[in-house]
Structures are given as C-alpha cells and as structure tokens.
Amino acid sequence: MTSPAGSTPSASHQRRLGGSGLAVPPISLGLWQNFGEQTALETQRGLVLHAVDAGIVHIDLANNYGPPPGAAEASFGRILARDLAGHRDELLISTKAGYRMWPGAYGEGGSRKHLLSSLDQSLDRLGLDHVDIFYSHRYDPTTPLEETIGALATAVSSGRARYVGVSSYSARRTREALAAADTAGVRLSVHQPSYSLLNRWIEEPDASGESVLDVAGDAGLGVLAFSPLAQGMLTTKYLDGIPGDSRAARGGSLPPSYLSLRNRAAIAALAEIASDRGQSLAQMAVSWCLRDSRVSGVLVGARTTDQLDENLAALEHLDFSAAELAAIDENSVDGEINLWAARSSAL
Template sequence: MSYRANPKRYQEITFNRCGHSGIKLPAISFGLWNNFGDRDTLENQRNMLTRAFDLGITHFDLANNYGPPPGSAEKNFGRILHEDLHAYRDELIISTKAGFRMWDGPYGDWGSRKYLVSSLDQSLQRMNLDYVDIFYHHRPDPETPLEETMAALDHVVRQGKALYVGISNYNAEQTKQAIDILQEQRTPFIIHQAKYSMLDLTIEQGLTNVLSEHGIGCIAYVPLAQGLLTNKYLNGIPKESRAAKDYIPFLNERDISSDVLQKVKKLNNIAAARGQTLAQMALVWVLQQESVASALIGASRVSQIEENVKALDRSDFTPDERKAIREIIE
C-alpha cells in the first residue's frame, strides 16, 4: 500500500523563520547522521521518515559521509524518497553537506571548489534529486582560501543545484568572514548548523551574536548531547546506545563522567517537575536561543521522534526554571 501523508500534519508542529530568509523550519528537524546506513534496516528507516513527516517534520538533514559506509544514508534516503515521499518533494527541505573526508586522494576532503562541486554532484545522484534545498560546507578548511570555498557555494546555487547555502562548525570570526564574502556575492546564505546543548554552550561565546546581527538562522545539532540529555545513560551504557557502538567514534564512555552525570540528574529533576522528559526539556531549551530556528534530532526508532515532537507542548520556562538550569550548566 502506497504511503499517504497525515492530512493534519501541519497542525502537529511549530514553524520558525530561519533568520531573515523566506524559509520557515519546523522547530524539530530530523537528521540522518546515524541509523540510516547499510547496517540499519530499510524498513525502520522508512517508518521513521514517514512518521516524522506525518508529525509535521518537513526538514531532513544529511551529509555526503553519513552512513556507514559513507554515502549510504543519502542512498537509502533517496530510495525512500522515491518510493514513499516523492509526491511531497515540494513540501520538504532537504539538506546535505560536504567538508569531511569522502574519497581517496587530495580532492575528496575539506573545502576546495573541486571537492565541493564534485561532492554535491555525487550527493544528488545518490538521492536521485535535481537539487537540494540547502547545501552546507561542513567544516572550515585551514588551507583553502575562504573566498574559494564561498565561491563554490555560490556556484552551486547559480547552477541550480542548491536553493540556499549554509556553513557548519565555523566559529564566530570565521562566520563573520563568510558572511561578508557571501553577501558581496549576493549568495542566499541563510543558516549555520552549530553544536549546541545544555552541556555545550560554546556558540553563546560570540557566534549567536554574529548570527543575530546579520539575520542568519541557526539549527542546533546534537541538542541532546548524543543521548546524554536523556534518561538513557543514568544507569550505565545500554548495549543499543551510541556509546556502545564501536563504529561511532563521537561518544564513548569517557564522555560520561561522574560530573556530567550529576548535571544530568539535576536537570532531569527539573524536567520531571515540569512534566517533561529530560530530552523534551533539552530540546525546548535550545529553541529559547533567539537565533535558533530548529533543533536537529536523530533517532533509532519511531517512538523517539514522537516523544521529541511532544516537547513543543510545553515550550515556555519560568524565570526560576531558567535560573536553576543556568546554575547547573554554567
């Protein structure tokens, strides 16, 4: 039976304008960083993507190297898009990125024009798309001139392969330099994808001011600190968790210190008093930042997506709650 979207999907979620652009993003967006590689079942991937869309999540975020193996998340997403979601393509914001190692040799990494243009061509082929809505440079390149990297982003827009561009993992100074170049080129630069959670406040040290000043939106990735801001790790490391997967190097046992766990337990108490799970409170907390238009979640099963969207049922904080949270995390 072919998939038909929930006709009430746009009643399920809040949309926020992305900076000063014409684009609105769902407050919760869905990232395919993990759980969409060839080691994961296509059936579960399909169930998560279609359920996310039924809940009003219109933004799906990928990168060339997502998997494992690299490229497999785009390939699997492209198959599901073709088989189930193709009728809704114009209702979707699909983004991808390039900037980390993707293929052998000197042209398969970082930020050269050669790499970025070639990578986007490969991404479009894997997803069977004519264009993506947002194309990001995934990380700053210390050796390639920033002018070349930004010119490559401008080039793919003028080719019609991307509607908008963004950057990710740039600091405040690098972001300001990118803004200056892209504005001079009149490139539709609308978004910065930055790491942000109650356990990582780095972007508050200048970056959010730059984004607000120049009307650039922010989408917060790992807002749940890769699962640390959930109930998952309060009693050890579950076998099915990210920290237990040896092929995911970004979270491991040394990240789960006693100091971190003490913070997490205190935050969990505040969430419980609010009538929310810790994950729900953590999501709405990053959305309180003025420049943040969307919180980018990952998931391994449908129930996690459903829980995260329910976070928006209680998105306000009292002054006492804000103060208590800040005292814990700062």
C-alpha cells in the same frame, strides 16, 4: 501516509529561518546516525515516513553520513523515490560537504573541486536535481574562504541548491564567511552548529568578541542546532552506567569518557528539573534549545518512532520561568563534548 502539508504540531509552529523567506519546522530529522547500512532499509523507511506524517518536513543529510559514507543519502533517495516523490516540493532536503568522503585526493576539505563534485554525487544518490540547503560542513584553513563560499554561490547560481549555509564555523569565521558571500553575490541563510545543555559554545564569545548567536542575530542568519540531546546523553539512559546496546557502548562519536562522573551528576540534576516541569529530560533539552528566538530549529537523530514522538512532545511546553532557567544554568556544565571544535569551530 498523509500529506506533509497536514495540520500537525510541528507544522503549526514553523519558524522563519533567520532573515530568509524560508520557514522550517522547529524539529527536523537528521540522518547522521541510524541511517547506515547496519540499519535495515525498512526500519529507516518507517522512521522517515513517521516523521513526515508528523510534520517533520525537513530531512538533513551530509555526503559522509552512513556508514559507509554516502549510505544515508542513498537510502533516503530510495525512500524518496518509492514513497515521497509526489511530495518533493513539500519537503526541505539539505546536505553538506567538507569532511572526509572518500580516501585519496580531493576527498575532503573546502575546495571548489571537492564541494561541487561532492554535491553532484549527493544529487545522484538522492535522485534529485537540487537540494534545498547545501552547507560547507566545516571551515577549512587550507582553502581560501573566498573559494569555499564561491563554490556555494555556484551551487545556487547553477540551480543545484536553493539556499546555502555553513556548519560548525566559529563566530569569527562566520563573520568572514558572510563578508565573502557578499562579495560573491550570494546570501548565507543558515548556520548549523552543535548546541545542547552540555555544549553551549555558540553562546560564548570567541577571540573576535562575538558569539555565533551574536553574529547570527545581527546578520539575520538562521540557526539550526544539531545534537540537542548531546548524542543521547541528555536522556536518563546513562544515569546508572552504559547500557550494552547504547551509542556510547558502540564507541565512535560518543566515547565513554564523555560520561564522566561530573557530566552524569549534571544530567541527573537536569532530569530533576525536567520532571518538575512535567517533561522528560530529552523534551526539556529540546525545549531549552528552542527558547532563544535566534534558534530557528533543532535537528534530532531518533532511532525509533517512539523517541521521535517524545521529542515532538517538547513543543507542548516551550516556556520557561526565570527560576527554571536559573536552575538550569546552575547545573548546565560544559561537558567538554564538542568533538567538532578542534576541527572547525575553534579555528
């Protein structure tokens, strides 16, 4: 393994995270999928070390990533201690709390008790005294927003997090969170929303008249988009059906209903545009998300090192012509795949 500080395509294209002083790689590794106990630790280790060697110095986690919840943090903690301990300050490590983590009382939500207790547990699993970014994973209508953001402020003031942000908040709730952060004396640095060619909700104004991207651009809030490949839909693997070893076949967060005839037709049309550009569909999907200067980076959840390398190659062709963007807009349908909307972004 080489030093993460080496000259790599990802490192050389680092972008500023909104108006903060923090730089992030345009492509980061998210451990939402493929880092549960069903995947061998050596397989996980190989993917993480390959990513770091390629300049992907940002590793994104959450308390409930697995399965079971906590497994991804525990696995990454072991990899960090074994292979990357000497590189800790060259890495950007983030985690979140807000979705269900444990059954029973105080196992989820936006309360001060849950967020800070969960952060302490995350740090224990990771073997760290702080994370670089700590997120409120979703807006919680049962908790005053001032309490949720106040807990983030405590995470910073206590030294358990260097930066804080929100994930999947609507434009309206993001504005409210920014105001609460001003009152609490903490800066929100980043929003982590879902965003892809089949899920463009952050471009659309909500009832407040603003979009998430509008708010982010105005407030200097960085945007790190997750699921830019729509959980693998924006590849060619589903054009002829659902492979038996695919995520859709396993169920869970990618139900087969998402692969409707309409969505598959859109995917096929987008694949042709990508081919004309000299890219795979996955590469164009990543490049397209990065076309907007308000998007600091994207989080990918590769299963293999080959998939990760394919995603990184997207950085070689980030420019789009007006004709290409028009063709993409014509075929980029709302796939009705924003599974997080009803639980946070639509509130």
